[in-house]
Amino acid sequence: MATAAEKHPVPAHVPPELVVDFDAYRPIKGGEHYHEPFLALQQKAPDIFWSPYNGGHWILTRRDHLAEAFADYGRFTSSKGASLNPTRPPNAPKLAPIELDPPTQQVFRKLFASAFIVSAIKARGEEARALAIELIDGLKSQGHCEFIKDFAQHLPIKIFMRMVDLPEEDRTTLLPLANAQVVADAPKEETIKLLFEYTGRHVMQRAANPGDDLISKIATAEIDGRPITVQEAVGVSTLLLIGGLDTVASMMGHIMQFLAQSPEHRCQLVEQPALIPTAVEEFLRRFALTNPARGVVEDMEFHGVTMRAGDRVLLSTPFGAVDPRDYADPLAIDFTRKSGTKTTFGAGPHVCPGSMLARLELKILLEEWLTRIPDFTLDPSDPPRLKTGVNGSFEHLPLLW
Numbered sequence: 001m002a003t004a005a006e007k008h009p010v011p012a013h014v015p016p017e018l019v020v021d022f023d024a025y026r027p028i029k030g031g032e033h034y035h036e037p038f039l040a041l042q043q044k045a046p047d048i049f050w051s052p053y054n055g056g057h058w059i060l061t062r063r064d065h066l067a068e069a070f071a072d073y074g075r076f077t078s079s080k081g082a083s084l085n086p087t088r089p090p091n092a093p094k095l096a097p098i099e100l101d102p103p104t105q106q107v108f109r110k111l112f113a114s115a116f117i118v119s120a121i122k123a124r125g126e127e128a129r130a131l132a133i134e135l136i137d138g139l140k141s142q143g144h145c146e147f148i149k150d151f152a153q154h155l156p157i158k159i160f161m162r163m164v165d166l167p168e169e170d171r172t173t174l175l176p177l178a179n180a181q182v183v184a185d186a187p188k189e190e191t192i193k194l195l196f197e198y199t200g201r202h203v204m205q206r207a208a209n210p211g212d213d214l215i216s217k218i219a220t221a222e223i224d225g226r227p228i229t230v231q232e233a234v235g236v237s238t239l240l241l242i243g244g245l246d247t248v249a250s251m252m253g254h255i256m257q258f259l260a261q262s263p264e265h266r267c268q269l270v271e272q273p274a275l276i277p278t279a280v281e282e283f284l285r286r287f288a289l290t291n292p293a294r295g296v297v298e299d300m301e302f303h304g305v306t307m308r309a310g311d312r313v314l315l316s317t318p319f320g321a322v323d324p325r326d327y328a329d330p331l332a333i334d335f336t337r338k339s340g341t342k343t344t345f346g347a348g349p350h351v352c353p354g355s356m357l358a359r360l361e362l363k364i365l366l367e368e369w370l371t372r373i374p375d376f377t378l379d380p381s382d383p384p385r386l387k388t389g390v391n392g393s394f395e396h397l398p399l400l401w
């Protein structure tokens with residue numbers, strides 16, 4: 001049997017002219033930036049094409065088609081998994097709500113809604129700013145850092161660990177387990193099993209002795225008038241760990257790699273800090289980095305393409321970021337662009353509940369870093385490294401100042 005990284009036989013209903021040799025989980029061949037291959041394909045590939053990798057699946061390259069599919073759970077189901085190859089141990093919990101469709105998906109989504117409302121996020125913002133200042137002040141006199149390990153894997157992750165009241169020292173154990181779920185070629189089954197065991201222990205403790213935190217709320221919640229089961233609470237809590245641990249850190253990596261190479265953009269933000277909120281929107285637009293999956297519910301035509309029930313479809317948000325139909329010169333960063341993030345956080349029923357927290361943490365990064373370290377570059381002797389899969393992220397980003 002072919003592995004995910006090898007090509008799979010193309011099904012009979014896929015015409016040869018719609019097959020493109022592109023692996024969205026491993027898009028980088030040489031030293032390109034993560035988003036460049038997506039734009040290159042958008043210019044030369046059919047709007048909807050079949051990739052023979054990762055089991056074989058459709059890819060939608062137009063931003064408007066992505067938005068339509070994100071919203072249309074009747075035709076594009078999440079129940080087959082949010083990634084193309086979700087390998088799970090037997091009897092594993094569902095990662096609710098991301099692996100469910102409405103209306104059940106909405107019932108599970110409500111379990112964590114209160115943690116993401118404006119007042120809750122504002123309170124987190126004060127903690128996040130204090131932590132950002134402490135981290136940057138600690139790094140400043142060094143004249144260099146490895147941004148991912150020294151900053152990005154601290155700020156968003158420590159704030160998230162406080163939301164769920166998990167010990168900060170568990171960060172180093174949880175990070176590789178959560179990262180394995182979003183990186184191609186990382187071991188999935190054994191790592192998610194360890195995550196389930198970890199959240200299982202905490203869910204049971206909090207069900208017996210609830211506190212004020214998010215896991216306690218989930219562990220003691222009601223689903224349609226009956227108590228949530230341990231299995232369900234473990235699924236929701238594990239999804240939050242996967243969603244909360246990698247994405248903001250990844251976005252920070254893309255932003256800092258760009259700023260390290262663009263003194264003009266750094267200067268603009270240092271001289272006009274009022275531009276920072278729109279800069280955050282433009283960075284979120286440009287550096288969309290997640291590739292969630294769907295399954296086709298029944299045989300259908302989608303914009304002239306015949307799809308069969310069970311076909312997998314990848315909703316690669318990097319395509320939405322660089323669609324020239326929406327954005328002139330899409331790879332350029334323009335802080336005056338009225339772009340909107342459109343599909344970076346998805347759309348429709350699963351739209352990211354963490355988007356407000358993510359925006360706030362990115363704003364704090366820009367405000368506090370650029371005030372303290374306005375000039376920095378990449379390290380020419382130690383180039384950045386990407387890791388790709390469900391998310392496209394930096395794993396190594398040395399900076400000098």
Ligand code: HEM
Pocket residue numbers: 070078082096097098099105109160239240243244247248251288289290292293317343344345346347349350351352353354355357358
């Ligand atoms: C820049 C940072 C982030 C990006 C780019 C991002 C992206 C996304 C996207 C595209 C989706 C939709 C997935 C789908 O439709 O299948 C999503 C859903 C989700 N995200 Fe985020 N996310 C970010 C930050 C966060 C944070 C900070 C958290 C939690 C602390 C979080 C938790 C979730 C959860 C729980 C879902 C599933 C919602 C549902 O199924 O109803 N995300 N995210």
